Every structure is written in C-alpha cells, then in structure tokens.
Amino acid sequence: MELGDVSNFIIEGNAPAAEQWTQSAIDEGMDPLVIVNEGLIPGMDVVGERFKNGEYYLPEVLVSARAMKWAMNLVRPLLAETQGASLGKVVIGTVRGDLHDIGKNLVSMMLDGAGFEVVDLGNDVSPEQFLEAVEESDANMICMSALLTTTMPIMKTTIEMLEQSEIRQNLRVMVGGAPVTQHYASDIGADGYAPEAATAVEVAKELLGVEK
Ligand code: B12
Numbered sequence: 001m002e003l004g005d006v007s008n009f010i011i012e013g014n015a016p017a018a019e020q021w022t023q024s025a026i027d028e029g030m031d032p033l034v035i036v037n038e039g040l041i042p043g044m045d046v047v048g049e050r051f052k053n054g055e056y057y058l059p060e061v062l063v064s065a066r067a068m069k070w071a072m073n074l075v076r077p078l079l080a081e082t083q084g085a086s087l088g089k090v091v092i093g094t095v096r097g098d099l100h101d102i103g104k105n106l107v108s109m110m111l112d113g114a115g116f117e118v119v120d121l122g123n124d125v126s127p128e129q130f131l132e133a134v135e136e137s138d139a140n141m142i143c144m145s146a147l148l149t150t151t152m153p154i155m156k157t158t159i160e161m162l163e164q165s166e167i168r169q170n171l172r173v174m175v176g177g178a179p180v181t182q183h184y185a186s187d188i189g190a191d192g193y194a195p196e197a198a199t200a201v202e203v204a205k206e207l208l209g210v211e212k
Helices: 003-012 015-027 032-052 058-079 102-114 127-137 152-163 166-170 182-187 197-208
Strands: 089-094 117-120 141-145 172-176
Touching (some): 003 032, 015 032, 032 102, 089 127, 102 117, 127 141, 127 166, 141 152
Parallel strands (some): 089 117
C-alpha cells in the first residue's frame, strides 16, 4: 500500500477512497501514526499550498477536509487505545471565531492515545466556555488551537481571564496552530507550545511532570 495514494485521495477530496484505503491499511497492520503523519497530513499540506497559491478555492478545501475526517474517524479509536491510569485531564478547543478543527482533532487524538483524559469542546470556543469547562472538569491543562491570525488574540484573552481566577495556578496552558509560534506563546503567557501533534504530547507530559 502506497502512502502517496491516500495523500492523493485527500488532495482530490475523495472521501470514500480515503476511507477505504485507510481501512485496508489498518487491516494490513500499518501503524496508525504512519497513516496520519506520512499519508493524511502530507495530503492536507498540499491542499494548504494550493489554497495559498489560488489553485484551490474553499469548496475544494472543504471536500479535502471531509476526506481527512472520514479517514481520521477510522484511525482515532486505534490511537485512543490506551492502558493504565490517566496522565491528566486536558480541555481542548479551537478558539472563538475559528472553525479550523483538523489540527486540533489530531492533537486531541494524540493526547487521548497517550493516556490523557481529553475534554474536546470542538471549535468556535469562547474564553467563557473554556473557563467553565476547566472548572467543571477540574482539568490540569487547557489546549487552545487557532489557525487564523485574526483569532489568535482570543488565546490571549482566555489566558487573561484565567489569570483573573484562582484556577490558573494549578492549570498549564498549551497553545498551537499553524500561525502560532513559540515566541507568540511566551508573549501571551502560555506555558507551552508545540508545532505539531506528536510534540504536543511530549510538551504536555513535560508541563504536567509525568514521565515520558
Ligand atoms: C482546511 C482549511 C480550511 C477548512 C477548515 C475545515 C476544518 N474542519 O478544519 C475551511 C474550508 C472551513 C476553511 C475556512 C477558512 N479558512 Co482555512 N484553511 C484550511 C487549510 C487549507 C488547512 C488547515 C489544516 O487543516 N491543516 C492540517 C492540520 C493537520 O494542520 P494544523 O491545523 O496546522 O495543525 C497542526 C499544528 O498546527 C498543530 N496544532 C494545531 N492546533 C494545535 C493546538 C495545540 C494546543 C498544539 C500544541 C498544537 C496544535 O498540530 C497540528 C497537527 O500536527 C489552511 C492552510 C494551511 N496550510 O494551514 C487554511 C487557512 C488556515 N485558512 C485560511 C483562511 C483565510 C480561511 C477563511 C477565512 C477563508 C474565507 N475567506 O472564508 C475561512 C475561515 C473560517 C473560520 N471562521 O474559521 C488562511 C488563514 C490566513 C491567516 N493568516 O489567518 C489559511 C492559512 C490559508 C491561506 N494560506 O490563506 N479553511
């Protein structure tokens, strides 16, 4: 099975083919992480490039995102197979005004698979919703994703709001998303940043002081 094939199905937005390919790869025992990192994400990267260059418009991006979702739905339960006690509780979401959730879902899946308990609030999550969820679930960490330069400041607003309440003391904050940098993360007072999902797991473990 060629990983390039599933990348192409994502690029073409062929959801049934992407799903079928992923199912066959799983049946043949391919590592789900390899499917995601070497098949699905490279496909989405090309979609991103084409969108940027004006070769793709929103409808094409949407069908590609749908193909990515169908394939990820099959991989998710495998990454989530985890043993042992929870490493910590994480509240995750894409910030208010931002509907991009593919990267956030990957981070969510990887944290889940690594043994964290994940409360996924979805996308378009307001600072108030983050705060409420943290209080309700007694989370150790909050993860915010932003893909738009216009929505990045919502991460700052959320951190400021957390800082006005007592819960910030026992809560680690990690941020990410394509336009986010370590510099920006430090600037807004986040405790951690990761450029992609696998590193996000490492940083989460570091921040919560759990063994690697
Ligand atoms: C798919 C996509 C869409 C889809 C989203 C579907 C969905 N369900 O997510 C749709 C079509 C809806 C969409 C809409 C729009 N989009 Co769009 N979209 C993209 C695209 C092509 C890919 C994003 C993606 O999924 N990448 C793949 C994932 C795996 O990567 P990722 O998100 O970066 O996530 C990884 C890391 O960043 C990190 N990470 C992510 N989150 C987190 C969180 C934490 C805590 C951590 C630690 C790490 C982490 O780990 C992830 C996995 O490795 C990007 C281009 C690009 N190259 O990024 C544009 C892009 C983000 N979109 C863009 C724009 C402008 C828009 C629209 C405004 C377009 C419009 N005119 O309407 C709307 C906005 C809608 C809204 N309100 O949110 C711009 C943003 C420009 C900017 N500087 O702000 C981009 C960069 C395209 C471009 N070059 O112009 N989009």
